[in-house]
Amino acid sequence: MSLLEVTNLGISFGGLRAVDEFSLKIEEGELYGLIGPNGAGKTTVFNMLTGIYKPTDGTIKLNGADITGRKTADINKAGVARTFQNIRLFGDQSVLDNVKIGLHNHFEYSTIEGVFRLPRFFSTEKAMNEKAMSILSVFGLDVEADTLASNLPYGKQRQLEIARALATEPKLLLLDEPAAGMNPNETRELMETIALIRKEFKVTILLIEHDMKLVSGICEKLTVLNFGRVLCQGNTSEVLNNPEVIKAYLGE
Amino acid sequence: MKLLKNVTAPTQKLIRTVAAVVLVYILMEILIAAGCISSLIQGLLVPVCTYSIAAVALNLCVGYLGELSLGHAGFMCLGAFASAYFSKLTADTIPDVPRFILALIIGTAVAALFGFLIAIPVLRLKGDYLAIVTLAFGEIIKNVMNVIYVGKDSVGLHFSMKDQLSLGMSVDGKMIINGAQGITGTPRQSTFTVGVVLLILALIITSNFVNSRTGRAVKAIRDNRIAAETVGLPVSKYKLIAFTLSAAIAGVAGVLYSHSLNSLTATTNNFGYNMSIMILVYVVLGGIGNFSGGIIATTVLLLLPELLRGMADYRMLIYSIVLIALMIFNWSPDVQKWKAVNGLTLDGIKARFSKNKEVQ
Numbered sequence: 001m002s003l004l005e006v007t008n009l010g011i012s013f014g015g016l017r018a019v020d021e022f023s024l025k026i027e028e029g030e031l032y033g034l035i036g037p038n039g040a041g042k043t044t045v046f047n048m049l050t051g052i053y054k055p056t057d058g059t060i061k062l063n064g065a066d067i068t069g070r071k072t073a074d075i076n077k078a079g080v081a082r083t084f085q086n087i088r089l090f091g092d093q094s095v096l097d098n099v100k101i102g103l104h105n106h107f108e109y110s111t112i113e114g115v116f117r118l119p120r121f122f123s124t125e126k127a128m129n130e131k132a133m134s135i136l137s138v139f140g141l142d143v144e145a146d147t148l149a150s151n152l153p154y155g156k157q158r159q160l161e162i163a164r165a166l167a168t169e170p171k172l173l174l175l176d177e178p179a180a181g182m183n184p185n186e187t188r189e190l191m192e193t194i195a196l197i198r199k200e201f202k203v204t205i206l207l208i209e210h211d212m213k214l215v216s217g218i219c220e221k222l223t224v225l226n227f228g229r230v231l232c233q234g235n236t237s238e239v240l241n242n243p244e245v246i247k248a249y250l251g252e
Numbered sequence: 253m254k255l256l257k258n259v260t261a262p263t264q265k266l267i268r269t270v271a272a273v274v275l276v277y278i279l280m281e282i283l284i285a286a287g288c289i290s291s292l293i294q295g296l297l298v299p300v301c302t303y304s305i306a307a308v309a310l311n312l313c314v315g316y317l318g319e320l321s322l323g324h325a326g327f328m329c330l331g332a333f334a335s336a337y338f339s340k341l342t343a344d345t346i347p348d349v350p351r352f353i354l355a356l357i358i359g360t361a362v363a364a365l366f367g368f369l370i371a372i373p374v375l376r377l378k379g380d381y382l383a384i385v386t387l388a389f390g391e392i393i394k395n396v397m398n399v400i401y402v403g404k405d406s407v408g409l410h411f412s413m414k415d416q417l418s419l420g421m422s423v424d425g426k427m428i429i430n431g432a433q434g435i436t437g438t439p440r441q442s443t444f445t446v447g448v449v450l451l452i453l454a455l456i457i458t459s460n461f462v463n464s465r466t467g468r469a470v471k472a473i474r475d476n477r478i479a480a481e482t483v484g485l486p487v488s489k490y491k492l493i494a495f496t497l498s499a500a501i502a503g504v505a506g507v508l509y510s511h512s513l514n515s516l517t518a519t520t521n522n523f524g525y526n527m528s529i530m531i532l533v534y535v536v537l538g539g540i541g542n543f544s545g546g547i548i549a550t551t552v553l554l555l556l557p558e559l560l561r562g563m564a565d566y567r568m569l570i571y572s573i574v575l576i577a578l579m580i581f582n583w584s585p586d587v588q589k590w591k592a593v594n595g596l597t598l599d600g601i602k603a604r605f606s607k608n609k610e611v612q
Contacts, residue, residue: 050482051481052478052481052482071481072478072481072482073481073484073485073486073487074484076481076482076483076484077484081482081483082482084478084479088476088478088479089475089476089479090471090472090475090476090479090480091475091476092471092474092475093468093471093472093475097468097471100465100468101468101469101472101480101483101485102483104465104468104469104483104484104485105484105485107465109464109465111461111464111466111493114460114461114464114465114466114467115457115460115461115464116460117460121464124465125465128465164483165482165483167483168483168484
């Protein structure tokens, strides 16, 4: 059974068919890339996978369970986490708190226990801090734990967003253009980070990316999207040598 | 300060705020005992506590939930009437202290219940629309309070929303809530001490709330709703909790208010949108999300008209000028820049002090 199985997914915004007959299969442990020209519908696919948009037709199955059209929060609890193209951090809170919000559903104490500072508040908060710091240290962000998230430099904000997503203990991690706006050095560091989190967190990754160096460097399989439809699917080297892909996306 | 090292930064801030409130309280008590405080100012001590609590409540809603509510005077109204009703009803049967505690619990619970019920439809809205609807709910609460008639006689309780006569009470009956005339003869138990204790309680509860797991979730929803959903937070649930708590604390302010007066009526000035906006002014001036700032702003703005009494006709004019000046000083981007350049922000001043320490 595949970890993620998407069949004939489609969505219309009024008269516009943004995505049509999109199918995708991702096996556990894979690093899968979703590429395509601007406006092809890549982020729309992500928004459907995470329940931000409700698909007009088609099904999404995670580990065999149907998650089509469920609430975003429930889809996260089922095991899908994501990052955003335009970074969406909790800017007014510290780096540590951002990750602790990601841990929210894995640690439990009631509002009453929190308000009156009962013993379980202290023990749970301590455990949460330790867990959050251990996730941050993977990204080398533990030294910035008390910094406000909005005060971090751009590259670190992207890493924090990944750290926050990983804190929810996902089976599938969706990265929306993780290398956008990064220089070649930062992109190389990002590739190392992605390799590291695959090993540390044993998570399957689906990513959208325009940086061909990154895509050809780390993705094992690719799906090319053009005008909302799948143009080509398969192993990275095959896809990137497909003449149609070269024509539509990479330029003749 | 060594003692404070083991606790987290928000707790340190809370301890400092509570200590300042206690200090001011002790100072005021000494000055009152020494006879240095005019009776006019003494009469303002309970209102200062009342509206400080209201400001704390609204700050939770505006600063942490991130939703502008213009109906908090309505929740105060509910707390005031529910508790005054209970106190009046049981004035002869329950001793003072337990009765006030019970009244406090009832007032808070009623405000919380209505806060919860109103929040269900209201929190589906955003921004201006939410503000308008909360304003409307506040007005509705106030106006409904003006037409409620409740009386008690040997038979039992009578209720009407028409007039006093339609209650049909026997001759031994006595009015408890008399429509627009409200409730008269509520036992007056809101002393300065009670006010300060309740203010400190409100401060501790809200501060602990926003710095707990639930509070973090509420702040996350405020900062970025979509991101909060994608990390698995049930958005509606946490918005409901925060709004209900905010309404409950406004209810506490209402209990304090109703027990400081002989006659309680619901008018535009005390429970209408005028008051809702006044509370918002305290919050904005004190700094959105800053509980201690709200208390300071409340105190200054309540005392100012009395201190300006010597100016006779011009006092409200000067009051509004001071208000505008403070607003500009706190919020204008140009002034912020000027303060930052000259190191007059809180961080800048701290940095200056630490630099001096290094030199020594």
